[in-house]
Amino acid sequence: MKDHSSADDPALVKASQRGDMRAFEELVARHRDKIYARAFSMMRNEEEAVDLSQEAWVKGWQRLKQFQGESSFGTWMTRIVINLCLDQLRKQKRQRAESIEELEQEAGGVERQMPVITVNPTAGLERRELRERIDRALGQLSYEHRTVLVLHEFEEMEYKEIAKVMQCSIGTIMSRLFYARRKMAALLADLRKSGSETT
Numbered sequence: 001m002k003d004h005s006s007a008d009d010p011a012l013v014k015a016s017q018r019g020d021m022r023a024f025e026e027l028v029a030r031h032r033d034k035i036y037a038r039a040f041s042m043m044r045n046e047e048e049a050v051d052l053s054q055e056a057w058v059k060g061w062q063r064l065k066q067f068q069g070e071s072s073f074g075t076w077m078t079r080i081v082i083n084l085c086l087d088q089l090r091k092q093k094r095q096r097a098e099s100i101e102e103l104e105q106e107a108g109g110v111e112r113q114m115p116v117i118t119v120n121p122t123a124g125l126e127r128r129e130l131r132e133r134i135d136r137a138l139g140q141l142s143y144e145h146r147t148v149l150v151l152h153e154f155e156e157m158e159y160k161e162i163a164k165v166m167q168c169s170i171g172t173i174m175s176r177l178f179y180a181r182r183k184m185a186a187l188l189a190d191l192r193k194s195g196s197e198t199t
Helices: 009-017 021-043 046-062 073-096 100-113 127-139 143-154 159-166 170-198
Strands: none
Touching (some): 009 021, 009 073, 021 046, 021 073, 021 143, 046 073, 073 143, 073 159, 127 143, 127 170, 143 159, 143 170, 159 170
16 A cells, blocks of 8 residues: 655645545645634634535545646645635525625724724734634624635735635725724734733
């Protein structure tokens, strides 16, 4: 039996494309944590994140022959799980029939008068604490704001690419990113303040 643990990702992808399931299992083992983490950062729900990351791996296996290696395998899989999360979030949004644009218009007047808060979240914080606070702050953002922030800041996608996957204009993406950053900065400042008060 061939040992795949020492092979690099491109070699494992090639073996998987030839139908080697063990090579694909090695790829899953290497990247599953990142794929799950990305799903969770968008869905904020463990059960949904598990389901969607599993669905992403099924789709990854089914579409493997389409993977040409333009990006890394991990990036390609991340794109698959992001699209699945976006589809699921759109369904949920339609079911809730909420309009975030209306909410933004209501809050926009106040927000535009607020100064942009620059936060240095690493000051005096351990990395684990910081991650937890960022995670909590992300959880308080709306689906649109959270998604645009995750795609731009963590996935480093361009405005044009985000607009395409979120099916809206580049102007809307820029506006959402502006509000998302401002809200995130304010939330992190609050969390840091409340954390220092309890210590």
